[in-house]
Amino acid sequence: MTVFDNAPARVAVIGTGVIGNGWIVRALAAGCEVVAFDPAPGAEARSREFVARAWPSMAKLGLAATADPARLRFAPSAIQAIEGAELIQENVPERLDIKHRVLAELDAHAADEVVIGSSTSGIKPSELQAACKRAPGRVIVAHPFNPVYLLPLVELVGGQHSAPTLLERARSLYEGLGMRPLVVRREIEGHVADRLMEALWREALHLVNDGVATTEEVDAAVVYGAGLRWSLMGTFLTFHLAGGDAGMRHMLHQFGPALKLPWTKLEAPELSDALIDRVVEGCEHQAAGRSVAELETRRDDFLVELLALTRKYWPEAEGLEGRI
Template sequence: MTQKTMAVIGTGVIGNGWIARFLANGHKVRAFDPAPSAEEKTKKYLNDVWESLTNYGMTEHASIDNLTFVETLEEAVQDADLVQENVPEREDLKKQVLSQVDEYAPATAIIASSTSGYMPSVLQENCAHHPERVIVAHPFNPVYLIPLVELAAGKKTDRSVLEDARVIYDQMNMKPLVMSGEIDGHIGDRLMEAIWREALHIVNDGVATTEEVDNAIVYGPGLRWALMGPFLTLHLAGGEKGMAHMLEQFGPALKLPWTRLVAPELTEELRGKVIEGTAIQSGDSNVQELEQRRDRFLIKLMQLLDEEGFWPSEKEVRHHE
């Protein structure tokens, strides 16, 4: 893959994850974040995850030295092939930053927002120059390992830009999922949010601890979802007749009031249960140690999928209009 210049605006957990993936794939990165200690935190982050990236595999020209922090947003984007925006999830802030990026970035640059919630049509509203190159490119943490990136176009987006972005992310060993349309929260986060709300209700009602909820996923549906996802998993639940029989057999259960999709009130009592529960689960391991364990597991899991020939092809992860 030809070396490109990537601009990263905002260097929190997601922004730094993008920086790590870009660098591991041999690209140059120009980063901007107004926080005084941003550069120091990013360099520490890169040093912490570089071993995981080395084990996962990186290109010949991968180097932390390809990172440059700059003092202004304009300087960060002026020569960029792709701009990855990662500022906090506030609509006014994102629209303001993307408007500035649109003003200063080359007309040929792709502008991608990592937003987990906002639709691209909303984010491109204040882009007065080239709104047609503004898209959503929503990753999943840790960005430097998890391959999925959800790509969505807004009402003003040129579809060729979405295709160009798909190629770029695909060449970085990612699995770009090009959405047929746009929706708040995209796909992955909407599904995770539904499970998260239900999990909070279960803990709040005293039915299970945080550890019991996690175990119910890790040792059950989580194992199946890692390979097939909810639809194909349930297709197998229907036996020889597949989904047709599953819907006939279990469809009526959808009307039963098992789930409570409205989020529970986050009371001090519920907060205490969740915080105490996860602290007990963590034991003597700090967050960095848990992250390293997670990374080792993810690398092994992705290698297993590859070895078994189940690594999803572009056709399997891409939506078509």
């Protein structure tokens, strides 16, 4: 069961694409009132359909006593959407000019103590804060992972104007939504998790491009091998066990020299038409005629069961909750 303690009473969601809608579902499940804004035609209808599809998964994980999809409403403007909000989550397209325009408006009209989190996956918080004049320090990166309503990790990154007390308040707010916040020690492009995923993605493209493996075979290597261990222990603790009783020190001494071998290409391969075709054809073969919606349902069903299992063991991994 997901535990929602001290959830914010009202959350404003600005931008309701896949990530924004994921935040809406998570906040509703935590028992919050959610006020959203998106200028795109049909945005409200798409959000309500999204909530309806995701709600059964949330019900399996556990809902707050006040959780109700009817607590979602749309406002006619961003300024009206943030009125009375304790937390503002911005999810507009990943373009700095758009982020600057929207965040400057939010900063100008939100109360000084309100945290404004940006779902950006790559822009640094100091760059986001540059357009804000009123209280730029409360504009931070709050980067989640898709599907936001199921995956609990959110990376919190403060910029040059962000005080430690602000990040602690942000941590508390996101914990109230049932998230497991990871407060990143210093800002860097791509934050932490995306840097790791991009490294794997880069090597996967090389393997496919060089004819070493198909997309299906690369995915199988993750699904049936490393991925199973990573879901509990992550990277470092997994390698700690590889050193036997002596742990990480022995592992590094024994296998350290191999790290100098040229296994990694470091740079991504050229995204040629041939590589694009190979990757697309491989993914279509793996999908086997199933629609994206069908694959999303299969993914969500799996994640619900996996989360129920991992929660039994997470108390042994408290180190994963700390700052990095």
